[in-house]
Amino acid sequence: EYRTASTGHSSIEFTPRLEKSFNRGFTHYFLDGRTPEPIASPDTPKSLGEYVGKVKQSDKNTFTIAGLTPIHNGDGLCFANNKGEFEGVRVNRVEGNRIFPASRIEITPHTVLYRNFDFEFDKRLSRPSADRRIDVEITLYTVPGGYALYMKDECGNHTTIREDAPHETARTPQQETQKKQLGKLGTTAYSALKIDIDLPDNFFIPASVLSKLRQKAVESLDRIRRIAYRTEKRQEEDKTVCYPQTELSYLGNVSNRLAEQFYREHGVTRIDPAFEIKPSKGVPLMFTRHCIRYMLGICKKTPAGNKFPDPLTLLYKGQKLQLHFDCTACEMTLYKKDIL
Structure with a gap:
């Protein structure tokens, strides 16, 4: 009944933390019906961030936190002051649970603290954090006067590339070297799930020939995947019975030319402008x-x-x-x- 929206798999270099996004997890809204728990935050329209603990002690320049969440230099902390107003402060230095804020603040024991900026988490996300690849199976074998490379992706799309080259023998086994060379898919959309070398153990193939076979196979598979995608999309559209909406009120929020063009291309004949364009x-x-x-x-x-x-x-x-x-x-x- 269910399938992925696209092919490939992702390798993530960090641990996702949804609660670090704006107010995620704050409320279930009406998923479980109306509940007595609040779904609004009247104290501040800003994100509170994640709970990190309570103030244990405070003096003129520092305060300590009673909590297990590690705090980092550069973090942003926020809290409700004695007037009920939310304010924040940047962490300049941390020694255990003692916090040295970048500016002087008045904060009292038992004050609840939240972290709305995690310096280390943000720094990790500023680097490449995920890589998405499509698995392929590769087979290298001999043909008269040269070699052929077969490449098949996880959807069943496949291609075969041939390259003329003399069959030469080497004194030492070459298969591991050949697998390593064919597996160098670099910045392409693919990663090698399986590589088979259907050659005698000591067949020598120049690295330039293997590189050319791999490159041509990737380019060919890219083209085949684009054609297969367009074909599949047309078939899905043919199965879908569409009853287009012919009129769109201001609730459609059409506020620019491109949005209006999109709806007209999909059968909408009357389009009212968005409220901010023409108040009603x-x-x-x-x-x-x-x-x-x-x-x-x-x-x-x-x-x-x-x-x-x-x-x-x-x-x-x-x-x-x-x-x-x-x-x-x-x-x-x-x-x-x-x-x-």
């Missing part, structure tokens, strides 16, 4: 299951909700957004107040 009156700007009333404990289905009658207004960067609540669908919508 009386239309919602956002539909969300996240409910501010529920988050504040004033859901309209509870007695506390009666104390805050509609409409409610949200102030965002100087703009007023009016909130509407559809309690039957458990959904909240936002409207721009001045164009209702």
Whole structure:
């Protein structure tokens, strides 16, 4: 039922940590239905990062952490100060669990600390961190007047390349050297899963001949894979019954020429511009299951909700957004107040 979206395999040079991405793992949202756990972070719109521990002691220039997470020079730590405001500081030096911040801060014991910038992790990601290759099987064998190289990828695509060269014998076995030469696939998309040398043990083939066979086989397999991909894609499209949407409202968020061209090529005949291009009156700007009333404990289905009658207004960067609540669908919508 399931298969990979593409061929090949990846070799990763680091351990992925999803929690280091912006607020990953912060909430399941509505995967398990509405839950009492908060799905919003009203204290700060920024990423808190990963929890690293609590402040154990602090003095004028340093503080110590009660936690097992190693901290590195150059890390960024953040915390809520005594005013409830989030602030951050860069780590200048670390001695065990004692932190020497790059600037002076006021921080008290029991303060919860998060790391929103991991210097060592970021440095590792700045280097090549992953390599994706397609496995191939290679067979080298003799043909009249020369040699042939057969190469097949993991999808069954294959090619055979011939190169004229005299059959010469050597005094010592050559197969390991030949395998090593054929396996040098360098920056190509391939890696050798299996290499068979179907030759007498002491056949000598110049490195230049092996290199030419390998290079031509890679180029040929690249072409064959492109043709096979286009053929497979057409077959998949032929199997798909498509019912194109002929009209697209402002909710399609079409805000540039290329997006409009894409939709027209796929059968859309009427396209309304995005809201930011042409504002429309009386239309919602956002539909969300996240409910501010529920988050504040004033859901309209509870007695506390009666104390805050509609409409409610949200102030965002100087703009007023009016909130509407559809309690039957458990959904909240936002409207721009001045164009209702």
